[in-house]
Amino acid sequence: MKEATFENAIAFAQDLIRIPGLSGGEEAVAARVLHEMEALGYVDVRLDEVGNAIGRISGNGEGPVVLLNCHMDVVAEGDHSEWEYGPFDAAIEGGCLHGRGAMDIKGPLALQTHAAAALRGTTPYDIVVAHTVFEERGGLGMKHLLESGAVRPDAVIIGEATHGDVCVGHRGRGEVEIVIRGEAGHASAPARARNALDALGEVLAAVRRLAESQASDPYLGSATVVPTMVDVLPQSRNVIPDQVVVTLDWRVLPDMNADSMLADVRGALGATATDRTDGLTVEVRMASESQAAFTGFTSVRDLFTPGFLMDPDTAVVRAAAGAVGRPGTEGDASIRPWAFATDGGWSCGIHGIPTIGFAPGEERYAHTNRERLDLEEARWAFDRHPALIGALQRTLAGEA
Numbered sequence: 205m206k207e208a209t210f211e212n213a214i215a216f217a218q219d220l221i222r223i224p225g226l227s228g229g230e231e232a233v234a235a236r237v238l239h240e241m242e243a244l245g246y247v248d249v250r251l252d253e254v255g256n257a258i259g260r261i262s263g264n265g266e267g268p269v270v271l272l273n274c275h276m277d278v279v280a281e282g283d284h285s286e287w288e289y290g291p292f293d294a295a296i297e298g299g300c301l302h303g304r305g306a307m308d309i310k311g312p313l314a315l316q317t318h319a320a321a322a323l324r325g326t327t328p329y330d331i332v333v334a335h336t337v338f339e340e341r342g343g344l345g346m347k348h349l350l351e352s353g354a355v356r357p358d359a360v361i362i363g364e365a366t367h368g369d370v371c372v373g374h375r376g377r378g379e380v381e382i383v384i385r386g387e388a389g390h391a392s393a394p395a396r397a398r399n400a401l402d403a404l405g406e407v408l409a410a411v412r413r414l415a416e417s418q419a420s421d422p423y424l425g426s427a428t429v430v431p432t433m434v435d436v437l438p439q440s441r442n443v444i445p446d447q448v449v450v451t452l453d454w455r456v457l458p459d460m461n462a463d464s465m466l467a468d469v470r471g472a473l474g475a476t477a478t479d480r481t482d483g484l485t486v487e488v489r490m491a492s493e494s495q496a497a498f499t500g501f502t503s504v505r506d507l508f509t510p511g512f513l514m515d516p517d518t519a520v521v522r523a524a525a526g527a528v529g530r531p532g533t534e535g536d537a538s539i540r541p542w543a544f545a546t547d548g549g550w551s552c553g554i555h556g557i558p559t560i561g562f563a564p565g566e567e568r569y570a571h572t573n574r575e576r577l578d579l580e581e582a583r584w585a586f587d588r589h590p591a592l593i594g595a596l597q598r599t600l601a602g603e604a
């Protein structure tokens with residue numbers, strides 16, 4: 205049996221960094237994760253239908269289940285010559301592990317996987333570790349994991365970078381499309397066509413009104429909505445277009461969802477959509493895309509990632525912050541939101557499962573060609589996991 209240690213976790217992280225894999229291409233990473241789980245003594249080690257890698261460390265009794273979660277996909281690495289260290293070399297230099305995924309999120313994934321295994325034989329209750337697919341494109345993996353009932357956690361720890369703080373939420377993100385339809389025609393004879401572009405000005409004015417009326421949260425800030433693209437079809441300079449699609453990027457608060465977003469856009473458009481006399485139609489829909497998992501599972505998904513927010517004063521959050529503490533000093537961990545979205549939107553925002561984030565790593569390096577994980581900070585974070593997991597178990601079991 206492989207020993208669950210910090211050093212072995214970092215060697216595992218290096219192996220993972222050397223296996224590239226974008227969203228939908230996680231197969232080899234997942235195989236390596238399952239192999240490590242088996243070597244560490246996990247039970248029920250398996251892939252689910254969408255390719256999430258799942259394993260369990262058995263507890264000594266029945267009680268609340270804590271789920272540790274990272275994702276297996278990474279974002280594209282771009283031009284290799286722009287990296288100081290090769291994106292897939294997993295170099296260790298200057299006290300840091302370097303490369304794509306070092307902190308987002310293969311380093312933390314390896315730390316979580318070993319931290320849970322280190323509690324084998326002593327944990328009072330089951331610890332489930334599930335590393336998911338497609339996080340970087342909206343979270344198909346986590347969505348499926350929880351909807352399928354393959355795991356039923358009582359709390360979730362997400363290993364996205366918190367730089368040692370305890371993170372308790374973030375805004376979500378959705379894409380909405382406003383589609384203007386008319387009748388195409390030759391640009392030399394406008395009278396025979398209905399130009400979809402004629403309604404574009406009114407539509408953009410309505411979006412601006414919508415943007416000015418966004419709700420705000422004292423903790424997460426304001427929701428924001430902004431048009432980011434206009435697609436014209438057919439795309440020809442001498443054809444009057446019969447279709448114009450305006451794409452909105454919407455950073456949403458936790459109580460917003462696809463239905464509320466569509467209703468808000470329709471409300472802002474008002475008569476622009478409902479009372480036209482020029483033969484044009486204006487329709488609102490969620491943007492969607494077809495996603496294919498490496499297992500063959502396919503799904504046409506609305507482009508929507510929910511937000512979430514845990515009340516910082518709840519027992520679970522207080523217990524987590526107390527257990528994590530601060531490196532080199534007294535006191536509880538700082539509690540704050542993330543700037544970016546995570547799979548916590550599904551676990552907490554949609555399923556209502558208490559969810560917190562804790563991991564080493566600085567947000568500013570994520571998705572950059574300077575991605576790195578400070579090993580001293582990583583070792584500290586690794587060492588905090590037994591206290592963190594134990595605190596959540598005791599709080600959920602009503603023992604704290």
Ligand SMILES: [Zn+2]
Pocket residue numbers: 275308309339364
């Ligand atoms: Zn991530």
